[in-house]
Amino acid sequence: MRLRLIISFxxxxxxSIVSMTIIAQINTAREIRVYMFSGSGPARQELIEALxxxxxxxxxxxxxxxxxxxxxxxxxxxxxxxxxxxxxxRLLDDKGEILFDSENLVTGExxxxxxxxxxxxxxxxxxxxxxxxxxRNKIFTQSDEEFLIKRIKHAAIISGLITAVISLVMLxxxxxxxxxxxxxLTRATEHIAQGDLSQRVPVRGNDExxxxxRAFNRMADSLENAEKNRRIMTADIAHELRNPLAVQRxxxxxxxxxxxxxxPENIKPIxxxxxxxxxxxxxxxxxxxADTGKLELIRVxxxxxxxxxxxxERFQSQADQKHISMxxxxxxxxxxxxxxxxxxxxxxxxxxxxxxxxxxxxxxxDLSISCSPExxxxxxxDGGPGIPEExxxxxxxxxxRPDRARxxxxxxxxxxxxxxxxxxxxxxxxxxxANHPQVGALVTLTLPISGKxx
Numbered sequence: 001m002r003l004r005l006i007i008s009f010x011x012x013x014x015x016s017i018v019s020m021t022i023i024a025q026i027n028t029a030r031e032i033r034v035y036m037f038s039g040s041g042p043a044r045q046e047l048i049e050a051l052x053x054x055x056x057x058x059x060x061x062x063x064x065x066x067x068x069x070x071x072x073x074x075x076x077x078x079x080x081x082x083x084x085x086x087x088x089x090r091l092l093d094d095k096g097e098i099l100f101d102s103e104n105l106v107t108g109e110x111x112x113x114x115x116x117x118x119x120x121x122x123x124x125x126x127x128x129x130x131x132x133x134x135x136r137n138k139i140f141t142q143s144d145e146e147f148l149i150k151r152i153k154h155a156a157i158i159s160g161l162i163t164a165v166i167s168l169v170m171l172x173x174x175x176x177x178x179x180x181x182x183x184x185l186t187r188a189t190e191h192i193a194q195g196d197l198s199q200r201v202p203v204r205g206n207d208e209x210x211x212x213x214r215a216f217n218r219m220a221d222s223l224e225n226a227e228k229n230r231r232i233m234t235a236d237i238a239h240e241l242r243n244p245l246a247v248q249r250x251x252x253x254x255x256x257x258x259x260x261x262x263x264p265e266n267i268k269p270i271x272x273x274x275x276x277x278x279x280x281x282x283x284x285x286x287x288x289x290a291d292t293g294k295l296e297l298i299r300v301x302x303x304x305x306x307x308x309x310x311x312x313e314r315f316q317s318q319a320d321q322k323h324i325s326m327x328x329x330x331x332x333x334x335x336x337x338x339x340x341x342x343x344x345x346x347x348x349x350x351x352x353x354x355x356x357x358x359x360x361x362x363x364x365x366d367l368s369i370s371c372s373p374e375x376x377x378x379x380x381x382d383g384g385p386g387i388p389e390e391x392x393x394x395x396x397x398x399x400x401r402p403d404r405a406r407x408x409x410x411x412x413x414x415x416x417x418x419x420x421x422x423x424x425x426x427x428x429x430x431x432x433x434a435n436h437p438q439v440g441a442l443v444t445l446t447l448p449i450s451g452k453x454x
Contacts (some may be wrong), residue, residue, distance in 0.1 A: 236399035244273040290422035305331035331369030358384030
């Protein structure tokens with residue numbers, strides 16, 4: 001943008017100087033030629049005024065030779081024109097034919113273009129009715145000099161005015177071109193401020209304004225996506241809260257009406273639904289803390305391999321019930337990792353519970369740990385059917401479930417993977433999910449050894 005402004009103003013200055021120089025040169029040269037070849041200034045002006053009045057009165061040049069004859073003798077009959085003319089005088093019609101010649105009685109001849117160029121036009125109502133062509137060779141007097149300077153100043157003023165108009169036109173055009181993207185950004189910003197998040201601006205070129213336009217479009221995309229996700233999440237939260245509350249209310253009303261007895265067995269479903277609500281609220285609180293960067297991590301030096309083995313033991317009974325084999329390999333030579341053990345267990349618990357849920361009976365879950373000087377990596381490969389390709393980009397979205405037919409009690413709240421990724425990112429690591437080349441899903445957790453966030 002800065003370069004465009006500099007170039008634009010420099011262009012205006014150059015065009016202005018060149019235009020004024022050319023126009024002034026043309027006008028000045030013309031004034032000098034007309035003056036030097038067409039007679040003295042004041043006397044010539046008086047004669048032109050007399051000829052103009054004559055044509056207005058007669059609407060033709062008939063009989064004008066009597067007026068010009070007086071001019072040739074000094075025009076003693078006209079008290080307003082006292083200058084003596086000692087040079088040749090020629091009057092031409094509007095086509096350049098000679099009507100009067102003070103030294104030649106022959107008329108009707110056509111003069112040359114050079115002579116017509118230095119002739120003085122006689123104009124009435126913006127129409128040229130004739131030309132005056134005086135010729136002389138006289139001494140250049142002080143009055144002649146003053147008159148010539150006056151004419152040159154007049155030509156310079158005209159040149160300046162024309163140049164100013166050209167500069168204003170160029171300035172208006174360039175200003176419009178330069179400010180058009182700003183106006184578009186302003187208009188789009190006003191629409192976004194009014195709630196229309198679909199507004200985008202066209203991007204042209206690669207200058208600062210184009211970069212601003214691209215940044216604005218990215219911001220608008222982010223705002224629109226955030227608003228869309230907010231509405232979806234609000235609807236999902238309402239849906240997740242509705243079912244447990246409905247179950248609790250139905251059971252309580254049944255007890256109130258005497259349909260159910262107030263017994264531990266009848267209170268148990270209410271407590272279970274209350275626990276589900278508590279877990280959902282806690283998950284939402286964890287996500288809110290992660291979004292605002294306030295997720296508290298209590299980091300200590302930990303043996304990552306031992307932490308994984310501990311979580312495998314927690315899920316061993318579930319695996320035995322389905323006759324699922326869980327095997328862990330690698331990690332023997334990995335250094336200690338600076339992390340929050342409880343938060344990492346939260347990640348591992350979510351991944352392992354999903355793996356057990358989707359792995360069929362008598363299936364297999366393989367876990368492998370590898371490490372480098374910077375990172376430690378855990379890969380969990382389940383024996384399930386894998387994830388539909390259209391669902392892969394959405395696996396970490398909140399309240400998203402690949403199988404919409406699965407109930408919340410069977411498939412979770414849909415917040416587990418979103419929370420797991422947020423915890424991994426809070427540690428400076430990553431959490432990704434993909435389909436294994438053979439079969440099943442492959443979840444990869446990567447954590448920095450030092451615990452430093454990027």
